[in-house]
Amino acid sequence: MRLPKFLYVEPGSLEEACLFLEEHGRESKLMAGGTDLLPSMKLGLSAPKWLINTSALPQLDQVEFDEGSGLRIGASVKIGALERNALVRQKYPGIALAAVCVGSPQLRQMGTVGGNLSIDTRCDYYNQPDLWRDCKPKCIKMGGETCNAIGGGRKCFAVFSGDLAPALIALDARIRLVSVREERIIPLSELYTGNGAKPRAIKPEEILAGVEVPLLPAGTVGTYAKFAVRKAIDFPLAGVATLLTLEGKEKLCRAAKVVIGAVGPGPDEVKAIGQLLEGKKLSLQLIEEASSLAFKAAKPVANRGSSPVYRKLMIKALVRKALRQAL
Amino acid sequence: MKEQVTLEINGESHELLVEPEKTLLEVLREDLGLTGTKQSCDMGTCGACTVLLNNKPALACLTLAVACKGKQITTIEGLRKGEELHPLQSSFIERGAIQCGMCTPGMILSAKALLDENAHPTEAEVRTAISGNLCRCTGYTKIVEAILAASAAD
Numbered sequence: 233m234r235l236p237k238f239l240y241v242e243p244g245s246l247e248e249a250c251l252f253l254e255e256h257g258r259e260s261k262l263m264a265g266g267t268d269l270l271p272s273m274k275l276g277l278s279a280p281k282w283l284i285n286t287s288a289l290p291q292l293d294q295v296e297f298d299e300g301s302g303l304r305i306g307a308s309v310k311i312g313a314l315e316r317n318a319l320v321r322q323k324y325p326g327i328a329l330a331a332v333c334v335g336s337p338q339l340r341q342m343g344t345v346g347g348n349l350s351i352d353t354r355c356d357y358y359n360q361p362d363l364w365r366d367c368k369p370k371c372i373k374m375g376g377e378t379c380n381a382i383g384g385g386r387k388c389f390a391v392f393s394g395d396l397a398p399a400l401i402a403l404d405a406r407i408r409l410v411s412v413r414e415e416r417i418i419p420l421s422e423l424y425t426g427n428g429a430k431p432r433a434i435k436p437e438e439i440l441a442g443v444e445v446p447l448l449p450a451g452t453v454g455t456y457a458k459f460a461v462r463k464a465i466d467f468p469l470a471g472v473a474t475l476l477t478l479e480g481k482e483k484l485c486r487a488a489k490v491v492i493g494a495v496g497p498g499p500d501e502v503k504a505i506g507q508l509l510e511g512k513k514l515s516l517q518l519i520e521e522a523s524s525l526a527f528k529a530a531k532p533v534a535n536r537g538s539s540p541v542y543r544k545l546m547i548k549a550l551v552r553k554a555l556r557q558a559l
Numbered sequence: 560m561k562e563q564v565t566l567e568i569n570g571e572s573h574e575l576l577v578e579p580e581k582t583l584l585e586v587l588r589e590d591l592g593l594t595g596t597k598q599s600c601d602m603g604t605c606g607a608c609t610v611l612l613n614n615k616p617a618l619a620c621l622t623l624a625v626a627c628k629g630k631q632i633t634t635i636e637g638l639r640k641g642e643e644l645h646p647l648q649s650s651f652i653e654r655g656a657i658q659c660g661m662c663t664p665g666m667i668l669s670a671k672a673l674l675d676e677n678a679h680p681t682e683a684e685v686r687t688a689i690s691g692n693l694c695r696c697t698g699y700t701k702i703v704e705a706i707l708a709a710s711a712a713d
Contacts, residue, residue, distance in 0.1 A: 233601050240562070240579035240625055263623075270582075270621045271602040283579065285626055312615075336691025337669065338609055338616045464690035465604055 233274035233361070242285045246410060249286060249439055254412045257436030262286050264308055265343040267335070268351040276362040277352075277374075287344070292441060295320065303327075303445040307346025311396070312337070314345060324445060326454025326473065330399035333458040336465050346440045349397055349407070349420070353390035353428045353497055354467060355535040357381045373429040381535035389533045390428030391494060397424070398473035398493035399456040401501060403445050409434060410441040417444070424498030431497055452477040452487070455554045458494075459546040461538070468494035469538045472526070472550035476514075476558050483514040483559060490522070490554075492547050495532040502529040505551075514559060523552040562625050568593070569637030577624045584608045584619035587634060595635035595664045606692035609665035610634050616672045616691070635664035638671070647671055647709045656705040658696035666692045670706045679710055 243249040253260060259281035263269050266287075272278045286292070292306035297319045305314065314320055315331035334340055334348060357380040358365075358373050370376025372388040379385030397420065405420045420443065425433050434440065448454075456473045460466035471493035477486040488509035493499040505522045512518060527548040532540040561576045568591070577586055584601075587593045587610070599607035601620045608619040611633035638645035647667045650656070657663050666689055673680055673688035680688070685706045686699075694702060 234585075235580040235582065237578070237580050239560075240623070242626075263626075265621075266623065266626075267603055267618075267621050270623075274602055283623075285623075287626070335603075336606065337672075337688055338606060338618045338691045339603060341612075341615045342617050342621065464687075465693075 235270065235273050236276075236279040238280055238283045240283050240285065242288065246289050246291050246439065246441060249284060249289060250410060250412045250437070252282075252284060253437045253439065256282050257438075260284050260436075262439065264347045265310070265339075267339050267343045268347060272352060272359075275359060276365075277358070286346075286439065292346070297323065299447075301444075302447045303443075305345050305443045305445070307344060307440050307442050309345045310341060311335075311343050311345060311348060312340035315340060324403065324448070324454065326399050326403065326456050326475065327396070327445070329454075330395045330456035330458075330473065333395045333456065333468070333471075339465075345396060345443060348394050349400070349423070349443070350432060350434075350440060351392070351394050353388075353392050353431045355381055355388075355390040355428070356537055357535060358390055382533055388428030388497065389535060390431070390497060391532070391536055392424060392428075392431055392496070392498045393467035393494045393536075394499075395456065395458055395468055395471060395493070398471050398491040398499045399454065400443060400445065401499055402456075402473040402475040402489045402491045403448070403454055404489075405443050405445045407443050408441045409438045411435065411438045413437075415441075421499070421501065426496070426498045428497035449477055449486070451479055453558060455557065457550045457554055459543070459550060469536055470494050470530070470532075470543045470546040470550060471499075472547060472554055473499075474551070474554040474558075476509075476555070478514060478558060485509045485512055485514050488522075490526060490551055492526060492530055492551075494536075495530040495543055495547060500529060502526050502551075504529070514555065516556070516559070519552055519555040519559075522555060523548045526551040564625050564628055566624065566627055566632060567630070568632045569634060575624070579623060579625045581624050582620055583610065583622040583624045583627055583632070586624040587619060593634050593636055597661050597664060599661060604693075605662075606665045606669065606689075607662055609668050609692060611668050611672060614672060614675060616669050633668070635667060638667065645671070646712060647674070647706070650705040650709040650712070651702070654701050654705040654708060656697060656701040662692055662694040662696075666694065666702055670709070673706070674710055680707075682707060685710075 261280040292308035
């Protein structure tokens with residue numbers, strides 16, 4: 233499959249990249265590792281006029297930790313580098329767990345943190361070559377009016393299938409969005425719109441420059457688990473990130489956060505679980521209730537090659553497993 | 560519009576004029592005749608096009624040639640020293656780890672990247688290192704044995 237033609241630029245700095253986007257943002261795509269963008273272009277899903285290579289921007293490839301403010305991860309940090317980073321493994325093991333789940337060794341070597349947070353939503357009826365898609369009406373994500381996955385569907389249910397996002401959202405991560413005019417810092421959870429056709433709330437002139445993860449209170453443990461058909465290469469069909477702060481031998485829950493992924497157009501926090509568990513002693517009974525809440529919260533549709541019910545059941549099982557590990 | 564780019568491949572410099580939309584895989588195979596790197600899925604899901612970029616495994620089908628300036632590219636052709644094969648290549652041959660050969664260059668390069676960083680990996684570490692390289696023929700058993708044997712031999 234050949235890539236369509238495009239004009240190529242390699243800005244030397246974040247400022248240069250932002251200036252370029254200010255003028256050409258609407259006709260450009262950013263390429264860091266290219267592992268999501270290039271397949272999309274090969275399938276004929278995307279044909280930007282400009283391709284902006286951000287992989288070598290000097291300010292964006294650092295992982296820094298500060299005892300006062302927490303972790304800062306530049307958007308161009310490779311997922312493999314994040315996975316192997318000693319600080320991350322020691323202080324934020326949930327992030328390392330999620331990073332190691334991504335793709336394959338080659339994809340982790342090429343792909344970046346910013347890229348993984350920004351991957352396009354996926355659907356078995358969308359991620360297909362031109363020839364395949366031409367046999368069906370133009371779908372909503374392609375700018376048409378029909379959903380091919382769901383007969384009569386009027387909104388897009390393409391699935392956000394990133395592994396890092398649920399783990400980072402569980403950690404209350406925030407992202408830095410930079411443009412010529414301003415720098416905004418927003419919770420990572422607010423990046424995701426829940427609309428499969430326009431999944432991210434980022435302006436054409438903005439670049440996701442980095443991720444900030446706050447310090448964790450003592451006794452806090454984060455996890456991430458992924459369900460996929462194979463152990464590598466596959467996108468998740470269900471993903472669960474948890475963050476628990478437990479106190480004492482009775483496992484009094486001071487804080488609980490469960491974020492589910494790959495079962496909707498964006499990662500979702502199951503707030504009802506936090507409400508259920510906080511202030512109570514963690515028990516098998518409560519864990520069963522929590523996993524049932526997760527089952528109800530997951531709303532996958534039949535667009536990713538695995539039955540929606542099975543993915544809901546896997547969400548339930550992964551939540552149960554993660555919470556039991558904390559007991 | 561073509562861009563001038565100098566690619567360092569297997570220790571040799573190649574000055575080329577390439578369009579930005581050419582992948583490293585296309586340039587290797589079509590412009591340089593280095594057909595050891597294989598084109599299979601062409602979208603990052605099989606690993607057959609694995610090369611080493613600055614000694615780390617990367618997929619040539621998803622790498623733009625113009626983005627490789629200043630990087631050290633190693634293909635399977637770069638592993639032998641004159642007539643002498645790399646220990647991984649010999650091990651694969653001796654242990655019957657090659658059937659059709661399509662996955663082999665990518666497998667060997669992924670294995671080389673592993674052994675260069677971790678000279679004595681466990682079987683689990685070997686399997687993780689090649690988890691991005693699919694093989695339809697062998698069932699992976701002899702491939703894993705060949706990599707472990709090559710590591711033990713050092």
